[in-house]
Amino acid sequence: MFLYPDRNANGPTIVEALGALKDEHSEGIVFYADDLSQKLVSFAEIYARVVDSAQNLLNKGLKPGERVGIVIPNPEEFVISFLGVLAVRAVPVPMYPPFSLGKLDAYIQNAAAILQKSRASLLVTDSKMQRVLWSLVDRVDSLERVIEYRDLAKPSRTENFVLPAVELDEIAFLQFTSGSTSAPKGVVITHRALLANMDAFMRAYEIGPGDKALSWLPLFHDLGLIGFVLATCWYGLPTVIIPTALFVRRPSLWMQAMHDHQATISCAPNFAFALATRRTPADVRDGLDLSRVRMLGCGAEPTHPDTIDSFLANFEACGLRPESMVSVYGLAENVLGVSYSPLREPLKVDSVDRDTYLNEGRALPSMEAESLRYVSVGFTYEGFEIQVIDEEGRPLADRLVGEVLVKGPSIAAGYFEDPLASAEAFTPAGLRTGDMGYLVGGELFLTGRKKDTIIINGRNYDPQSIEWVVQEVDGVRKGNVVAFSVLAENSESLVVVAETRSNLDEEELKKSVITKVRQEIGLSLGNIVFLEAGTLPKTSSGKLQRSRTKDAYLKSELGSEGKRTLGAQADINVLARHLAGSAYSRVKAGMRRRAGGQ
Structure with missing residues (x-):
């Protein structure tokens, strides 16, 4: 049933699995460019380019365990860079690129904080980004240099080169949390935990021959990176990757690409389903055949029942089946996935009495018009366990609202060099997620975030x-x-x-x-x-x-950080300042290397 039955929680690692596909030239990842052109990069080519990157990184003196920040907007270049760092037993730190000039000051400040917290020694970026990001060398004590992707991409294969062996308990990468309720923290993802989670969700979703994945999710985020790059490369699953910015500009491209590539699997947050519904023109929608789609996951934020109902109604004539919708729940502290609603069943919505819920924290069923509605995120994977607990950590009975606790083989190894935060979340009893919800016969319904209540x-x-x-x-x-x-x-x-x-x-x-x-x-x-x-x-x-x-x-500072979209002259002035600062930092770094004889 599975593409490669030998893939499991005990190995092979991602790079080893790619090596086993070094002769696979017909399948791989299709990358969209901003101009809508498409390029198939076979698994064989991905592996060859990863080996090139690995050798170039070793030639630059990168050592096992060193952290490497990666800020690359281009998905193809990001994938090769990330896997190249992984291949030499260094630790990638995926980071988001600046989305606009409007928040460049805030971006540089946040990027410096992540690099400082991870104690990264190297930053990999592209030729455009490096003109701004060199200034980080003077802001981050550990950061020694910034290199461009093209320096990693040069053919550098030497005869009889062998990639270093990886131990499963070594750190694979640091995934910084989104920071929706607190400052971002670096989640330590080991190879063992990564394999355990990928194995669990790929089997749960019954991935097999004939499947094709498609995603526009950002690759610096766990769902896009693990769900649609690492897991698909590990499993040899054909995949289509669309740049996130391209989807934001053209939301209709999502379902259009699902049709064009006959993709069977995709996933997105709730807001994306609303966007696709509103901004897919009727003439585009009417030409779509979505009958091959068997799983559309909705996760990363609470699922709004009305949003999904509107989406399904909009694309029903295209052959999209209600049972193709799957509600998923995950978090970086468990690598990625925690639970999923049953396949081949419509989403379950639980209506509960508003007053009883608000006054007593009990989710009693109700058919009243003013009842609260929550979408099931289903059951956890085989070998995992979910509990709902009270403030003292005691398990609660069904339909009592409390904090979600997760146990299983893919719990992360804590927050990087943050023992206090690690002790608070990663307890002997299990992972305290900070998410609120209730259980009904083992089925989980999420209601919100504890800190946001x-x-x-x-x-x-x-x-x-x-x-x-x-x-x-x-x-x-x-x-x-x-x-x-x-x-x-x-x-x-x-x-x-x-x-x-x-x-x-x-x-x-x-x-x-x-x-x-x-x-x-x-x-x-x-x-x-x-x-x-x-x-x-x-x-x-x-x-x-x-x-x-x-x-x-x-603080009366709402709106003061700038816009997420491009501005005018003021934004250009901000860019000019950062360009000048980066140029100065680069010159200083070059002088230090020459003085040191490097």
């Missing part, structure tokens, strides 16, 4: 329930709403921050939002703040940063 008048509210209501108001940008509470004179007060479309009557929009929240949630708004598009704080993977938004609100 809004408490007003003694009742607990999940912020996404409020945000979903607000985003339905005409004029509010869907997926760009944050709700939180702040301390008022006598109690907590509800605040909503939302991006809006331009040229709207803000006073009328405020009235509409206030009315909507009062009618559907039963809460009064203490304040509502409207922002222009592209200014709401988000993580590199597009998740809302509620704690950061709240902090900016309290």
